[in-house]
Amino acid sequence: MFNKQPLKFTFIDVAAILLLMTVISLFFFRMSHVLDYHWKWDTMLSYFFFWDPVTGKLTANIFVKGFITTVKLSFWSTVLGFLLGTLSGVMGAKGSFEQRFISRAYVETIRNIPSLVLVILFYYFVSSQFLDALYLDRWLREGSDTLRQITGFLFAGPAHINSFLSAIIALGIYEGAYVSEIVRGGITSIPGGQWEAAWSIGLSRQKTFLLVILPQTFRKVAFPLAGQFISTIKDSAIVSVISVQELTFQGMELMAATFLTFEIWITITFLYFILTFSLSRSVAFLEKKYALK
Helix, strand or coil, X not given: CCCCCCCCCCHHHHHHHHHHHHHHHHHHHHHHHHCCCCCCHHHCHHHCEEEXXXXXXXXXXXXXXXXXHHHHHHHHHHHHHHHHHHHHHHHHHHCCHHHHHHHHXXXXXXXXXXXXHHHHHHHHHHXXXXXXXXXXXXXXXXXXXXXXXXXXXXXXCCCCHHHHHHHHHHHHHHHHHHHHHHHHHXXXXXXXXXXXXXHHCCCCHHHHHHHHHHHHHHHHHHHHHHHHHHHHHHHHHHHHHHXXXXXXXXXXXHHHHHCCHHHHHHHHHHHHHHHHHHHHHHHHHHHHHCCCC
8 A cells, every 4th residue: 555645736836837827828818809719619529429310329429539549549559569669679689780780770760760751651652552452441341241340440441441550550660669779778777697597597598588588678668668658649640641530630620621720629639638648647656556676
C-alpha cells in the first residue's frame, strides 16, 4: 500500500493554473466579442452518437469512428515499431559489424526524415506498387461477411485497407527507429558481470542473452518505451494526409461540411488529450509502483 501524501500546491503551481485559466478565458473572450464568433457547442454531441431511424439504435458517429480508428492505428503501429525496434536494437548492441551497420543506417536514415514525408512515400510507393498488387481490397470484397467484419474490427474495411496498412508500416518503421535506440541503450547498460555470471553456470551465449540480458533490458527500458508508444498516438495524426479515416481526418472532413472550425479542433484536441493523458498517468503510476530500487 502507498502512503497517501496530502496534495500540496506551491506558488508556482498556483501561478501556472491562474495563467492557464487567463489564457483560456482571453481566447474565448476574443473569439466571442472581438471576432464576433458564435459558438455552437450544442451540435458537437450529435457528431459523437446519433439515433439511427432505420435501425432504431444509438449509432457511433464521425468522432467516435475516428477515435476508434486512431486507437487501432496506434496499436498496430506500436506492435510493428516494437518488433522492428527490438530487432534493430539487438543488432546494434550485440550484432556483427554488418548487423551494427544495418541497424545504424536504419536509425540514422529514419530519424532524419520527417515523419510526414515517410508516410507519403510509403503511401505512393509501397501502397500503390505492392499492396495494390496483392488485391487485398478485392479479396475482402469477395470474401465472407464474417471475414470483412473481423478485418474491419481489427484494421479497416475493403475500401480503406491499403491506405490503413500503408500507414501502419510507415508509422511502425518511424517509431521503430526510436525504439531501437532505447533497446540498444538498455542492452549496453547491463553490467558485464551478468554475462560472466550466466556463463559460469553453463549457459551459452545465446541463452544468456535470451534468459538473462533481454529480460533485464526490457525491465529497465519499459517506461521509456511506454513514453515512445504514447508519442505514436500523437504521430498518428499525420496519416490524415493519405485519407486514413482517423480522428484528425474525420475532423477535417467535418469542418469542410459544417465550417465549425474552432469547436471541432478543440474537440479533437480534447479527445487526443484524453487518450494520451490517461495512458501517461497509467505509465506514471506503474513507474512509481514498480520503480527499480
